Amino acid sequence: MSAQTPIGGSAELLRVTDLVKHFRSPRAARRRGQAIVHALCSASFSVGPAETLGIVGESGSGKTTLLRTILGLQQPTSGQVLFLGQDVSQRKGATARALQQEISVVFQDPYTSLDPRMTVADLLAEPMRIHRLPVDGARARTLLDQVRLPATSLRKFPHEFSGGQRQRIAIARALALNPKLIVLDEPVSALDVSVQAEVLTLLKELQRERQVSYLFVAHDLAVVADISHRVGVMYGGQLVELGPTKQVIGEPAHPYTRELLAAVPVPDPRIERAKPRMLQRRWPTETDGLPPCPHGDAL
Numbered sequence: 001m002s003a004q005t006p007i008g009g010s011a012e013l014l015r016v017t018d019l020v021k022h023f024r025s026p027r028a029a030r031r032r033g034q035a036i037v038h039a040l041c042s043a044s045f046s047v048g049p050a051e052t053l054g055i056v057g058e059s060g061s062g063k064t065t066l067l068r069t070i071l072g073l074q075q076p077t078s079g080q081v082l083f084l085g086q087d088v089s090q091r092k093g094a095t096a097r098a099l100q101q102e103i104s105v106v107f108q109d110p111y112t113s114l115d116p117r118m119t120v121a122d123l124l125a126e127p128m129r130i131h132r133l134p135v136d137g138a139r140a141r142t143l144l145d146q147v148r149l150p151a152t153s154l155r156k157f158p159h160e161f162s163g164g165q166r167q168r169i170a171i172a173r174a175l176a177l178n179p180k181l182i183v184l185d186e187p188v189s190a191l192d193v194s195v196q197a198e199v200l201t202l203l204k205e206l207q208r209e210r211q212v213s214y215l216f217v218a219h220d221l222a223v224v225a226d227i228s229h230r231v232g233v234m235y236g237g238q239l240v241e242l243g244p245t246k247q248v249i250g251e252p253a254h255p256y257t258r259e260l261l262a263a264v265p266v267p268d269p270r271i272e273r274a275k276p277r278m279l280q281r282r283w284p285t286e287t288d289g290l291p292p293c294p295h296g297d298a299l
């Protein structure tokens with residue numbers, strides 16, 4: 001694991017304050033008396049320019065809910081998301097479109113996130129067309145060059161590429177509008193370990209070249225620690241730990257972070273690491289040291 005040295009300044013790009021998202025429970029859970037799913041309980045953090053904030057957590061810990069709320073795809077139950085000082089949930093029409101230009105997204109699965117009927121040239125031009133910007137062939141070639149793919153890729157279709165190359169195309173597409181922040185939702189989980197390392201290296205190089213910020217979400221602590229300046233640990237909808245990567249890895253304060261660390265695979269196959277016990281449980285209990293969701297049961 002090698003944590004990045006911060007290269008960003010101190011001004012804030014993204015500020016998330018006391019963000020809460022509740023859902024109505026599925027019918028079976030309601031019958032058992034659980035009316036509300038506390039998907040996200042009072043998360044607060046910021047992301048600075050050219051900074052990578054990594055969020056790590058098991059399946060169901062609230063990572064997708066956090067990202068969807070930040071992207072304005074769902075309204076928070078309470079709390080606020082400010083991007084460059086403006087409330088994301090209040091943006092409408094032209095200001096909402098401007099936000100889409102400033103924040104872009106890379107999803108987990110490059111096999112489904114790229115339309116198989118479109119050539120790479122069309123895939124790279126699409127964001128510019130949507131935002132009514134001049135579509136420029138030279139720009140597409142530059143984007144490909146930045147993700148280390150040859151210009152001959154422009155005429156090809158997604159199925160002609162490997163998984164890692166497809167994720168490079170998805171990253172080029174995310175860069176097309178010169179965003180200030182890229183939200184990466186499990187961007188290397190579908191890739192082999194050696195390809196994962198190549199994509200993480202590319203993302204770090206792009207950040208140095210373009211001063212872009214990343215909000216990087218994954219379930220794998222080793223991956224998150226490799227790319228992030230700071231790491232937040234999510235458990236049962238709560239951000240249980242947040243700090244510089246070296247501190248979170250070197251002196252984990254929360255028992256769940258310690259369990260995640262103990263589960264990180266080591267290169268020597270003779271050494272078997274413990275599987276985190278907490279990963280087996282869906283919701284935190286009092287013994288995990290978590291307070292109940294502090295915002296009650298509003299929907």
Ligand SMILES: Nc1ncnc2c1ncn2[C@@H]1O[C@H](COP(=O)(O)OP(=O)(O)OP(=O)(O)O)[C@@H](O)[C@H]1O
Binds near residue numbers: 039057061062063
């Ligand atoms: N629309 C919804 N209605 C009801 N419950 C929901 C809804 N969306 C998410 N949840 C619940 O909220 C909790 C957090 O889900 P979320 O998808 O944010 O977790 P996650 O960490 O992204 O998991 P994964 O990695 O599996 O996607 C889960 O218990 C999930 O079942």
